[in-house]
Amino acid sequence: MKNKLRPSPAIDAILTSQKVVVCAGSGGVGKTTIAAALGVRAAQLGLRTLVLTVDPAKRLATALGLDLSDDTEKRVPSQSYPGELSAAVIDSRKTFDHFIVRHAKDRAAGERILRNRLYQQLSTTLSGSQEFTSLERLLEAVESQRYDLVILDTPPTKHAMDFLMAPQRIHSLFQDSVTKWFIEATQPGGGLISNLVSRGTRTVLKSLEVLTGGQFIEELVDFFAAIRSVQTSLRDRSIAVQKLLSGARTKFIVVTSFDAAKLDEAKYLQTALRKMGFALEAIVINRAYPMWLPEDIERERIAQSQGPEQEKVLLFYERFKQFHALRYNLYEEFAKQMRNSARIFRVPEYAQDVYGLEDLESLAACIAEGAETK
């Protein structure tokens, strides 16, 4: 860092006063890059910062010194910040396995789960499992007390809301009553009372067997029996995560990009966050305008002519500017509606991908400067 850091109260206050910053938003908006840039900024401000990423682009991973097959937390190489920047990629499968091994009542029980075929599929494909594991990873990082700030990049979901629903979903999925029911209902000769209670549900199971075949049911029963041993931990961790996310030192930043559908989704997400009692602090609109859009190109056209190719380029410029103006109207409307809810930061579109830490530094400076002044 050769240049002195220009202070930006808007973004710096968010970073320095929190323990956790969650970057939420739907897929394809550049969430991971924004999370990394915020991490750089925090380290510049003197914080020991961890950025937990889900699916970084190769160049971004390289910039952060990450090896995609290794999910441990590592110090980002060749940095000279007052604080310290670390990063890690979340490996959903490994985190889930680790969780099972740590919380199973003994080794045999843990291994039984890891071997179950349904578990093997569930730990990566069940809707919510990726979200669950990234939140588990977040919780572990916060509990380790090695960092002043942990920035979480959330997994790509079609709808950002899925992420927020995940802990509850996983929790209710494995609620004790459900698992217990399942095991009892399938146990032969499970006592008079359980026979009476579960007659209806037995019919359901019977029909399910007709539809799917007996083997399927066997696998399921085995899975539920095994998962029971980690039930309490699953519940406790879900509650702990919920507490952390709604706590006073966790803030959400919604990352969105500059088109009608994405802005609509950000609006929706903002309302949902409010309703669920999470603190939305800022909205970052990525690729809000092209870096190059020069305002005074008109005058130059008159001042000097460069022949037909200049005409072609200027025609393109006209069309692009019109398109930009159209989208700018959408943005203004969005900003007006969000005025009382969150700070808005606009980040320009770069022609280049992120190549190194310096690119992240300038992106961070851009976010800082892009604060809307009210």
Added chain:
Amino acid sequence: MAWRNQKILFVSGKGGVGKSLVAAAIARSEAKRGRRVLLAELGDSSYYKDFWHLAEASHEPIPAPGESFDVVLWSGESCLREYVLHYLKVDRLYRLFFENKVMRSLINVAPGLSEIALLGKITSGIRKTGPPLDYDLIVVDTFATGHAMALFRAPKGMMEAIRFGPMGHQSREMQAVLTDAEQTGFVLVALLEELPVVETLEFEAMLKSEFGIVPDIVANKVMPIPATHAELTRLHNTAQGGVRELSGYLLGVEARQDRLLGELKKSGRKPIEVPLIFSEKPEVLVREAAAALADGGADEK
């Protein structure tokens, strides 16, 4: 572009690349050829509901406004419901199924169950099972890459886990439809940016190695470069100020796009380019994207 007269087309790609728009554009261009087309979205919530300001997106097809094809939203649950009702034929049982808390979590947990239900519905016409679907082509706006891979792998996984019974049998049928290139096509949508291109190539490799499927690739939102490389270079060297900046920017975009198009070509197929369309109007977007797909297909032949 004539999608080889297949009956099912799956459109997928990384989140945020414009899958839904490309799927709608394909539906439009195929409907223009006189085919009866259904555009199906998968999942619990609808993109097209906001896009076309539909009153409701539901399990039953409705006409897409201003277009000559229908649109429908299929979720794992709605398909499973229909499937169960169709086979059990007993309303009481069916209610027992879906109003039961345990059953609901079971449906959520059971890996592959909702994927199987979705694929079951999509392929039901070809397999001649279940309620009839009166369409020549179903264009499926599929999930993003990761989930879409899980969707396509579901029948195989189910076949291996369950060899006997109706589930095993139906999974084998679905697998046969998925891997029959005469009946089923795959379209992967990418943007000319690093991550989407990498993801597309991974998806493409997976389809090839696990299913023997060769997908079509669409490069979406390609920035139209208004002048030739030589012209832009000259302008960049001689002009001043904004024009110089702009031509420099365009040269940069051109280089990136060419490089990433080259990457996509490694799949062995020429990507079909859909330009960045300077509009936010649904009808303009679908119309122009459909026209670009038609052109792209023409020079491929």
